Amino acid sequence: VTDQDTRLSQELDRLVPLPDGSDASWTDAVARGHRRRRGWTLRFTVAVVAAVVVVTAGLAVAASGWLIGEPAPPPVVQDFRDYTPQLGFHPDAGKAVLVAHDGVIKLYATTNREGTYCLVVDEPWKPPSAGDGGTCVPKMWANYPITASVIGAAGDQGRGQTEVVAGRVDDRDARRVRFSDPVGNTLERSLGTSGFFVLAVHTASGCPDHDWAPTFTALAAGGEVLGREQIPLTRIKGRALAVSAAAASHRTAPMTSGTSRS
């Protein structure tokens, strides 16, 4: 190595210094890896699936862009209508469809003017008059390959707590989703339409006494892992909160909830 080589090396270093790595985002890279799959092929697939379902089953399937499913009943449509616009979202209430269910718990979704989607969960313990205004997903979250949030909860008469976890896997190959409950048990469910899922997670001891941030795994039909995402679902300020089994004990994560109608 000559002096000239050393000097050349130094000059090249001056020209383009090593940048810091503070803008690194693996999550964004993964999202891009999944996002480009969406395109005409996905739209074509959704259109074909919707058409086949309508023709062969004769079901009244509603399609709102990429959202497909049975039309939501009037109380759910009203729930979406009651979403507080001051929160920054305007759900297309009339386009709401059923996208997933777990037993008697049903998840409804609709598009919104902001280009994302809003959710309403229908739980058996929710009084008919108690609309929840829905939960809308900011664009940043909607772009991730896997999204999830606790969107409902109820105490179970001293026998524990039930959390309703809902979300979406944005991967056309995904068929199931897997994650763990607050005490580490593995949960797995089939996806509904448009990649949505909903689960009732029962915890015998009430609220978890620690943060609950499970890793969600998207699975293909053959069990192949398509992606993973760790998502904080509940954050507990202190152990005192674990004593209370009320739904409001949790500070739930990432989506934006509307207010109840008056």
Add this chain to the structure above:
Amino acid sequence: VTESKAADARLAEIELLYRTRFQHFLRVALAITGDYEQALDAVQEGFGDAIRSRRRYRGEAPLEAWVWRSVVNASRDSARAGRRRDTAAVEAAPVSTNGHADGPSEELRAALAVLPERQRLTLFLRHYADLDYQSIAAALGVSAGTVSATLSQAHARLRQTLEEVST
């Protein structure tokens, strides 16, 4: 099942590569595009491409070289898509002044800008990514011998520039 496990393992390898070598990928992309935002976007797109097509990776080259090819292609696409000419990319690259803003770097930048693209990319991958000849060859789709010759030509040209500046 075996294939899915392999794809899963590759995803983990790509993630490790991203986490350990991000700055180097960004540095090369910056040298190619000459713009920080474009470079960052190119790195993310390049890794996105690699993640998406990882099932097609057949081990014909080291995984790192395969990912480098993806990031370099994304950077070149980005540089072309931008209004700036490719040769202007290096002109716009940031310069660490460190109290001596004037000096050979200006001439060196100009000399880099007029190098043939293959010489420039080879030089960037060797110097800014610290890749060996085999990896550079795999990343650019040429032979290791070509890398050696190309790098030698680029160095000769740049050394000449430095000598001219010094005299």
